[in-house]
Amino acid sequence: xxxxxxxxxxxSIIYFGDPARFPYGxxxxxxxxxFATEDAGFxxxxxxxxxxxxxxxxxxxxxxxxxxxxxxxVLGVVEPGARAAVRTTKTNRIAxxxxxxxxxxxxxxHAIRRLAKKVEIVxxxxxxxxxxxxxxxxxNDVAEVVARRYLAGLADDGVxxxxxxxxHFPLLSRVIGRVLGPAVTLVxxxxxxxxxxxxxLAGEGLLNQGGPVRHRFYLSDLAPNxxxxxERFLGEPMGDVVRASVGDxxxxxxxxxxxxxxxxxxxxxxxxx
Amino acid sequence: xxxxxxxxxxxSIIYFGDPARFPYGxxxxxxxxxFATEDAGFxxxxxxxxxxxxxxxxxxxxxxxxxxxxxxxVLGVVEPGARAAVRTTKTNRIAxxxxxxxxxxxxxxHAIRRLAKKVEIVxxxxxxxxxxxxxxxxxNDVAEVVARRYLAGLADDGVxxxxxxxxHFPLLSRVIGRVLGPAVTLVxxxxxxxxxxxxxLAGEGLLNQGGPVRHRFYLSDLAPNxxxxxERFLGEPMGDVVRASVGDxxxxxxxxxxxxxxxxxxxxxxxxx
Numbered sequence: 215x216x217x218x219x220x221x222x223x224x225x226s227i228i229y230f231g232d233p234a235r236f237p238y239g240x241x242x243x244x245x246x247x248x249f250a251t252e253d254a255g256f257x258x259x260x261x262x263x264x265x266x267x268x269x270x271x272x273x274x275x276x277x278x279x280x281x282x283x284x285x286x287x288v289l290g291v292v293e294p295g296a297r298a299a300v301r302t303t304k305t306n307r308i309a310x311x312x313x314x315x316x317x318x319x320x321x322x323x324h325a326i327r328r329l330a331k332k333v334e335i336v337x338x339x340x341x342x343x344x345x346x347x348x349x350x351x352x353x354n355d356v357a358e359v360v361a362r363r364y365l366a367g368l369a370d371d372g373v374x375x376x377x378x379x380x381x382h383f384p385l386l387s388r389v390i391g392r393v394l395g396p397a398v399t400l401v402x403x404x405x406x407x408x409x410x411x412x413x414x415l416a417g418e419g420l421l422n423q424g425g426p427v428r429h430r431f432y433l434s435d436l437a438p439n440x441x442x443x444x445e446r447f448l449g450e451p452m453g454d455v456v457r458a459s460v461g462d463x464x465x466x467x468x469x470x471x472x473x474x475x476x477x478x479x480x481x482x483x484x485x486x487x
Numbered sequence: 488x489x490x491x492x493x494x495x496x497x498x499s500i501i502y503f504g505d506p507a508r509f510p511y512g513x514x515x516x517x518x519x520x521x522f523a524t525e526d527a528g529f530x531x532x533x534x535x536x537x538x539x540x541x542x543x544x545x546x547x548x549x550x551x552x553x554x555x556x557x558x559x560x561v562l563g564v565v566e567p568g569a570r571a572a573v574r575t576t577k578t579n580r581i582a583x584x585x586x587x588x589x590x591x592x593x594x595x596x597h598a599i600r601r602l603a604k605k606v607e608i609v610x611x612x613x614x615x616x617x618x619x620x621x622x623x624x625x626x627n628d629v630a631e632v633v634a635r636r637y638l639a640g641l642a643d644d645g646v647x648x649x650x651x652x653x654x655h656f657p658l659l660s661r662v663i664g665r666v667l668g669p670a671v672t673l674v675x676x677x678x679x680x681x682x683x684x685x686x687x688l689a690g691e692g693l694l695n696q697g698g699p700v701r702h703r704f705y706l707s708d709l710a711p712n713x714x715x716x717x718e719r720f721l722g723e724p725m726g727d728v729v730r731a732s733v734g735d736x737x738x739x740x741x742x743x744x745x746x747x748x749x750x751x752x753x754x755x756x757x758x759x760x
Contacts, residue, residue: 234508356633461734
C-alpha cells in the first residue's frame, strides 16, 4: 500500500486485511486458497477494478487460481519480486526468505527460473521474522540472534542478493542487512509491484481520470495491535478502519459503524478491568 | 490432552484444533468468542458430554458466555491455573504470563483475587513465546534472549510463582526456569484442570462405565507443521487426523477421508516442485 500510494497517488485504494485469520504463512495451500478467494470476493463486492494480492503466502499459493476466477486483473507480489532480484544479482546466486507456506510452494524458484535459467537459488523459511515484526522488535538483541540463526552462512555461499519474500520482512531490513554484511543487497517487491500495477492499469485504460481519491481500510477483526503495526508499515496514520465479515457464506458486508481499533481497544480494556 | 489422558485414561477425548485461524491470542475478545462458540458447536455435534476450553486466550475471553450457551458442563483453564498458583506462593507475589488477549482480558487477576485477596499480581504479555514454541526453539540462544527480555526483573520483584498462562509455555519451562532462577516456581494448569474434570464428571455421574475408549483428532486445517508441534505437546504419536470445517454457517461436518497431515504435506510439496 505504501509503494502504491507513492507510485499512484491518484488511485483510490480499498485495503482488506485479515487479522482474524492471520497469519497465512503457517497454513496449508488449500486453506490459503480458500481464504484468499473469500478475501478477493469481498474486494469485488466493493467494486474494485483490479486486485493486488499483497501477501507473499497468498500470492504463492493462490495466484493462478485467482487469475482464473476473478473478472478483473489480478497482480501478485512474487513475479515482481523475482524480477527485481534477477536484475540485482551479479553472482547469479539469489537467496529467498519467506514464511513456511511461501517457501514450501516453490513459487519463487519457479518465477526466478522462468526469468533466468542459470541462477542458483537458496530458499529458506524464516517464520519467526513475522511475529518479531509484529512485536515491534525490529532491531534489538532478539532480532539480531534470530537473524544470525536463520541467515548465518548465506553470504559465504556467494549469495549477493536476498529477496525479502514476505510483507513483514522489510521492517527488519536493518538487522538483516547488518548480519549479512555489505556484499548482499536486500530486495523487496513493493516498488516493482507498484510499477507493474501502473503499467497494467495504463495498458487497460483503467487509470483514474480525475475522479476523487479516497482510501478505505477494512479489517476482519479490530485486534488491539493492528493499528500500531499497520501504521509502522504505512509510515503514517491510517485513519478510520471498518470491520468486515468474510468467510461467512451469508455475508460479505460490513458492520454498521466505522470504528477506530485503538479507541475500541481502550474501551474494551476499560470495560474488563 | 496430555494431562487428561494421564488422569482419566478411561475417557474418550474428541480433540478439536483450529490451525486455520490460529493463533487466538493476538485477536480481539469479540473474535475469540465467535471462534470459540463455533468450535464448541462442532464438538457438540460430535456428542461430547463435557467441553474443556484448553486454550487460555479462549478461556479468558469466552468462558462465561460458553457456560451460558452450552447444554453440557464447560471447564476452562484459568480457574484451575489460578488455584495452583495461589496454593504455591509463599511470598504472595504471583506473576502471570500469557498472550496479549489473555493478559488484556484481566481474567487471571480476577480469578486469583477471588481466591486470595492479598496476593500481588504482575501480569505480562509474552506473545513471542508462542511462535518460538511452534518453531521448536525450546532452549536455544533465541529462546534465552527472548526469555531474558520478557522476564528480567521478575525474581527481583519478590515474585516466587510464575503462572504459565498459555498452552505453549510449558514447552519453554526449562529456559524460563533458568532465567528466573531457583526462587521462582513455575505452575501450569494442566494437572489441576484434569483433576477438576474428574471431579466434575464424577459429581454429575458422567464417568465412563466400561465403554470403549477412542480418541479422535479434528483439525480445521492440515497445516504441514501441526503434527510435529502436536506430538511435541502430546509426547506421543497422534495417529490419524481428520480435517473439520467450522466457521461456516452451513456445515459442521468433516471431509470424507482421514488424512495424515505429514503425508499430505509431502504430497503437496512433491506436486509443487
